[in-house]
Amino acid sequence: MTKEQFERNDGKGESMDVLQIARPVAAATSDAEVTDNPTVLALKDLSVFYGDFRAVRGVTVDVRDNEITAMIGPSGCGKSTVLRSINRMNDLIPGARVEGDLKFHGVDLYDAKVDPVEVRRRIGMVFQKPNPFPKSIFDNITYGPKIAGVPKSEFEAIVEKSLRRAALWDEVKDRLDESALGMSGGQQQRLCIARAIATSPDVLLMDEPCSALDPIATGMIEDLMQEIKSRYTIVIVTHNMQQAARVSDRTAFFTAEADSENDRRTGVLVEYDRTERIFSNPADIRTENYVTGRFG
Amino acid sequence: MAIAIKPVGGLTPANIGESLRRKPDLKGALFQFVMLFSLSISIGVLVVLLYTVVSDAWPVLSTRLGDFVTGTLAPDAGRAGISQGLKGTFYLCVIVAIVAFPLGIAAAIYLEEYAPRTRLSSFIEVNIRNLAGVPSVVYGILGLAIFVNGWGISALTGGRSPLAGGLTLAALVLPVVIITTQEAIRAVPSALREAGFGVGATKWEVIKDHILPYAAPGILTGTLLSIARAAGEAAPLLLVGTITGFISNSPGWFDVRQVQDKFAAMPTIITSWAKQPEEGFRVENAAAAIVVLVAFVILLNSAAILLRNRFEAKRAG
């Protein structure tokens, strides 16, 4: 993993497979247990600000390869804020900035030499509300590869592969030319996952991807996450604790507390651990209160 | 009935039918009537206006519409035509479209997407809004000073020419084009932007591939309506100086050299005819010219609506 890989690539004739990141083989950090997968994203004492307002602070999380990491906590505690700072989506908000460390395969994502566009190609995102482009199903998926310079001849293969991985191929293979807006909410969200997969990202960020969906569609997306986690590293924000318990390997619990600097409440990471520990034997009383439903 | 209705909030099986009965909504009905009344007044005024104009114009429209449209300005009311005015207005509209649309749309994109939110940028925004409210005659003075008599510029425009008039009208509609484009861009859902950035699009790619296509119907409507406005403006053209009596040479429709020549335009022809003592000019010809100009503007507006509907249907898939 070199910094050069992040700098804007004109992509001429280069396929996404070439751009895909080689996974470090045995680069586990020294303090990790023997069984831990290598760290993909290392957040260290991260704070995110909107102007003068510190929305969240003290986030230290190691996101590991081929795992699903869940972020839970009451609303307003900064889960989305942290997630959006990982693929530099927060750059779009005037005044938003980070303090602390955010490393992706060891590269500082907020280094001045890093191009946020390249970051977003490698760290894909699925949003709370399905947001397909008002284009055909086919064009939705090929848009990312197209702007990355992937040759047209590869499009059909990319579309099929992405839709299969998103468990959507059988439902839409006969209507790829139809508008994505005619699909059901659950199908649209899986299309958004397929669209994110199409650029061959290393990490998928999902911000409450099921909150607008019914239980059946939610179940399909949860199954799909289990299917694809062998290929991608997933970070999911959810305020559904059962979902976190069901799907994730590790869980980060956030809460909001009064800040000494101003009168607004700042989000803070309370505890980060293996999911079964967070839900069965948390170290912090606040986590226990939250996961047992006694949150005040 | 097998299922007993549980009394909820004072409801009993006995009074539930009464409680659900529709009650007369007098205030609602009155309000609806007042709104309908206002609507009829506006439409009534329009109908009366159209009726008077068409009936005044009828002697011309019914006997020599073809000659009237193709004929040239002449001292004889029975033979005068408006072809030079139509040509002039056509060229004015084309010049407005060529100059004001790209400039206005580009300025709006810059203001919405690139300009940092500083005191300077909000100062500029406020003043664009103010400019949209400046009386058109002021633009006429500007046009006269800069595009007709401006040092160096007059050589380019040829003085009192369609080019000078078109540039003046372009300046007049520019704020409106900017504002409507800005509003169309603002209406683009942020989810669509995020979708674009989320798959690794650059800012320019997001603007070009998602924001502009989504905003296109709104931009299009605004710009075509501003052309319609430019087509009907008389005051600035009176200052820039159009011919309403007799033009010596009369080039063909698509002879582009005429943009630097003396010219006539529909609104100024109407204004000048309406001041004539002779009834053939003051009533019949002026009204007929109004009918033609209104038809032209309605045509433009319909085109705007049609195009917008097509774009919107495409957007909705």
Ligand SMILES: Nc1ncnc2c1ncn2[C@@H]1O[C@H](COP(=O)(O)OP(=O)(O)O)[C@@H](O)[C@H]1O
């Ligand atoms: N674009 C923004 N500008 C300013 N403040 C924001 C913005 N987005 C979120 N915030 C604030 O940051 C805090 C965390 O928000 P968020 O990350 O959305 O919480 P969560 O996803 O956990 O519900 C909240 O106090 C919220 O008001």
Ligand SMILES: [Mg+2]
């Ligand atoms: Mg959120």
